[in-house]
Amino acid sequence: MSSIKKTWKAIRRNFRSFRKNRAYRARFHFTRYYEKEPIDEKAIFFESYSANNFSGNVFYIYKAIADDPRLKEYRKVIACNRKNHAEVQS
Incomplete structure (x- = not known):
């Protein structure tokens, strides 16, 4: 061919x-x-597989970063599907 x-x-x-x-x-x-x-050097992006479910390892990594006082100035961004948007925002 x-x-x-x-x-x-x-x-x-x-x-x-x-x-x-x-x-x-x-x-x-x-x-x-x-x-x-442009890349925001002060943002951390989180996404689970296919942005369907924010749980498991991704959730615990997010939680550890969110609780770390050295990383308070960083913006945390979570990718999710529209149907899960309200749940992730709470």
Whole structure:
């Protein structure tokens, strides 16, 4: 198979995934945002697997950082799905 054919197949496969899969689209949006925005050196970003459930190791790491007086000046950002937004904010 020629390299042009392989490339075209990959483009079609990625386009289909982009069109059908919400999580796949989110990766593209995050990458675009990440490449354009400046990095906040005083922010810590937390995300559990697929931003579905903020528990387990991620929660305990967040809790340890939030309770550490040396890190009080850092802004803590938690990624979550819209359906979990109210729960995470409390």
